[in-house]
Amino acid sequence: MILGVPKEIYPGERRVGIVPAVIPNLKKAGLDVAVEAGAGILAGYPDAEYVSKGARLVGARADLFREADIIVQFLCHGANDKNGNEDLPLMKQGQILVGFLRPLGTIKTVQEIAERRVTSFSVELMPRTTRAQSMDALSSMATICGYKAVVLAADTLPRMFPMLTTAAGTIAPARVLIIGAGVAGLQAIATARRLGAVASAYDMRPAAKEQVQSLGGRFVELAIEAKDAQDARGYGTAQDESFYQKQRELLENTIAESDVVITAAVIPGKKSPVLVTKEMVQRMALGSVIVDLAAERGGNCELTKPDETVVAHGVTIIGEFNLAATVPYHASQLYARNVSAFLQYLVKDGKVQLDLKDEIIRETLVTQGGEVVNARVREFFSLPALQSAPAGGDA
Numbered sequence: 001m002i003l004g005v006p007k008e009i010y011p012g013e014r015r016v017g018i019v020p021a022v023i024p025n026l027k028k029a030g031l032d033v034a035v036e037a038g039a040g041i042l043a044g045y046p047d048a049e050y051v052s053k054g055a056r057l058v059g060a061r062a063d064l065f066r067e068a069d070i071i072v073q074f075l076c077h078g079a080n081d082k083n084g085n086e087d088l089p090l091m092k093q094g095q096i097l098v099g100f101l102r103p104l105g106t107i108k109t110v111q112e113i114a115e116r117r118v119t120s121f122s123v124e125l126m127p128r129t130t131r132a133q134s135m136d137a138l139s140s141m142a143t144i145c146g147y148k149a150v151v152l153a154a155d156t157l158p159r160m161f162p163m164l165t166t167a168a169g170t171i172a173p174a175r176v177l178i179i180g181a182g183v184a185g186l187q188a189i190a191t192a193r194r195l196g197a198v199a200s201a202y203d204m205r206p207a208a209k210e211q212v213q214s215l216g217g218r219f220v221e222l223a224i225e226a227k228d229a230q231d232a233r234g235y236g237t238a239q240d241e242s243f244y245q246k247q248r249e250l251l252e253n254t255i256a257e258s259d260v261v262i263t264a265a266v267i268p269g270k271k272s273p274v275l276v277t278k279e280m281v282q283r284m285a286l287g288s289v290i291v292d293l294a295a296e297r298g299g300n301c302e303l304t305k306p307d308e309t310v311v312a313h314g315v316t317i318i319g320e321f322n323l324a325a326t327v328p329y330h331a332s333q334l335y336a337r338n339v340s341a342f343l344q345y346l347v348k349d350g351k352v353q354l355d356l357k358d359e360i361i362r363e364t365l366v367t368q369g370g371e372v373v374n375a376r377v378r379e380f381f382s383l384p385a386l387q388s389a390p391a392g393g394d395a
């Protein structure tokens with residue numbers, strides 16, 4: 001079987017779906033790897049490294065799609081909302097597609113992939129289980145986003161992060177508040193602490209408290225309890241507006257006292273709650289920084305401009321999307337390991353085994369045989385349940 005790795009085409013995208021280091025493992029699973037020439041260069045992986053690990057270079061993208069049984073991308077049609085549709089005509093019936101598809105974004109893009117009769121797997125739908133941990137690309141990217149958010153904030157803040165005692169006096173440490181202590185938030189705490197800041201964090205899920213504290217962060221307790229704060233998959237759940245109103249009131253003073261606020265409170269497939277209003281921004285000290293990791297879903301800060309950095313009331317608000325893409329070397333390395341773990345799971349003895357009794361396969365499979373077959377996606381978009389279960393077995 002041939003695994004094809006096209007160059008990413010989203011404008012400015014520097015990551016690549018497969019890095020040379022994972023090729024030997026893919027070969028062991030019976031996969032020959034073909035890479036579009038130049039696909040890894042912007043991430044720091046030259047063509048020669050792919051070749052030295054046993055991959056073959058293909059010059060034309062259309063040829064790569066024609067030859068490949070499996071395509072691995074970062075941003076597939078759907079997740080690439082700028083020009084991802086350019087790949088649609090290149091896809092062929094029965095081809096397997098693995099990557100970010102943004103399956104809860106719009107049903108249109110998912111249906112367009114289905115119409116190509118492609119068997120697609122969305123890495124966003126990977127179950128959050130111990131067994132699937134090595135395949136969890138969302139966690140990998142969130143880890144990088146959390147790290148980069150702090151690095152950006154430290155670079156922008158007119159203060160230093162660590163406490164310093166110098167002959168010219170003492171410098172107080174920066175105070176960093178993280179709202180939403182999921183994977184990104186927890187990495188932001190760890191990074192802020194490494195740079196010497198005092199880090200605190202708040203999350204509506206009670207389970208987050210221990211995780212924040214284990215990283216040396218202070219957990220901000222609010223006198224408010226979320227209803228069913230965590231769903232069965234471990235994600236935070238949407239709350240009603242009166243809950244968010246109360247949160248804003250209770251967070252106001254802590255935010256005003258922070259030099260940096262990193263917001264990462266997102267709900268899968270939903271608009272992010274506004275937790276920092278313009279009045280709260282006004283109360284922050286001049287030069288303070290907000291990094292809004294929820295910007296792509298509307299943002300946790302009322303003044304966030306999607307994919308932009310703005311200064312409002314003397315506070316810099318960073319709403320850049322896709323921070324993981326700004327660390328392309330390691331983002332590609334982690335993603336390639338996640339995807340190759342998934343492919344080694346899916347492909348046995350050079351054959352794709354669509355075992356739909358397996359949770360990992362069933363939950364990530366989005367389209368097959370011309371249909372959107374994923375139960376969660378169908379339910380999310382209120383599509384009627386399928387008459388018959390998708391066909392399993394060899395693909």
Ligand SMILES: NC(=O)c1ccc[n+]([C@@H]2O[C@H](COP(=O)([O-])OP(=O)(O)OC[C@H]3O[C@@H](n4cnc5c(N)ncnc54)[C@H](O)[C@@H]3O)[C@@H](O)[C@H]2O)c1
Pocket residue numbers: 127128129130132133136138139142179180181182183184202203204205208233234235236237239247264265266267268273
């Ligand atoms: N393999 C695994 O077992 C595995 C892998 C990854 C994550 N997880 C767990 O899944 C959970 C979610 O992780 P994630 O980072 O992917 O989720 P995520 O990106 O959805 O994180 C968003 C965070 O914001 C929080 N949040 C949402 N609305 C909020 C609000 N109004 N106020 C405060 N906080 C709010 C959520 O509780 C969550 O912690 C975590 O418990 C994580 O430990 C488990």
